[in-house]
Amino acid sequence: MSKTGVFYGSTVGNTRFVAEKIGKLLVNAEVLSVKDLSKETIELYDNIVLGTSTWGVGSFQDDFYKFVVQLMACDLSGKTIAMFGLGDQMNYPDTYCDGMGRLYELLRQKECTIVGRWPADDYNFSESRAYVDGKMVGLALDEDNEPDLTDYRIRTWIEQIKTMFK
Numbered sequence: 766m767s768k769t770g771v772f773y774g775s776t777v778g779n780t781r782f783v784a785e786k787i788g789k790l791l792v793n794a795e796v797l798s799v800k801d802l803s804k805e806t807i808e809l810y811d812n813i814v815l816g817t818s819t820w821g822v823g824s825f826q827d828d829f830y831k832f833v834v835q836l837m838a839c840d841l842s843g844k845t846i847a848m849f850g851l852g853d854q855m856n857y858p859d860t861y862c863d864g865m866g867r868l869y870e871l872l873r874q875k876e877c878t879i880v881g882r883w884p885a886d887d888y889n890f891s892e893s894r895a896y897v898d899g900k901m902v903g904l905a906l907d908e909d910n911e912p913d914l915t916d917y918r919i920r921t922w923i924e925q926i927k928t929m930f931k
């Protein structure tokens with residue numbers, strides 16, 4: 766049976782909270798912090814869901830800096846990868862979910878299948894690195910301003926990515 770890894774980086778807990786919800790909705794999924802996740806562990810999974818918040822102004826969540834080095838060293842061929850990002854549209858409208866956008870920019874250099882693009886209509890930001898060709902590169906969430914929309918967004922997105930996973 767194929768295995769799914771839900772890997773998250775989270776500073777105050779929002780991305781961890783969402784990662785745990787996502788893990789419960791997927792079959793045979795394990796939820797792990799990206800902190801100290803090795804190349805060997807990452808490669809054990811057929812499907813990978815990656816979640817990062819955005820910090821600084823448009824930067825990765827702290828634990829992601831080390832993690833992306835491991836991720837980029839992995840053989841990801843044959844793997845299916847989906848991303849989700851947490852950000853704050855009201856206070857950071859020009860860098861909303863940029864962390865997810867940065868992750869996408871790295872992953873598109875690798876041989877892997879990226880799934881889970883998401884419509885951008887329902888948001889209020891002015892710029893985002895995660896907005897590419899008219900859509901978000903993964904599920905964008907905003908626990909700071911729109912926590913009431915999170916469950917609906919997650920459930921709808923999961924139904925979509927489930928059909929793409931092995």
Ligand SMILES: Cc1cc2nc3c(=O)[nH]c(=O)nc-3n(C[C@H](O)[C@H](O)[C@H](O)COP(=O)(O)O)c2cc1C
Pocket residue numbers: 774775776777778779780781818819820821822823824826851852853854857860861862863908909
């Ligand atoms: C100092 C600081 C900088 C932030 N920078 C951004 C940003 O550039 N873009 C964005 O979308 N969100 C930004 N955020 C919002 C966080 O990404 C958001 O609160 C997120 O839910 C935190 O998730 P975490 O607890 O999993 O790290 C920032 C928050 C803080 C406190």
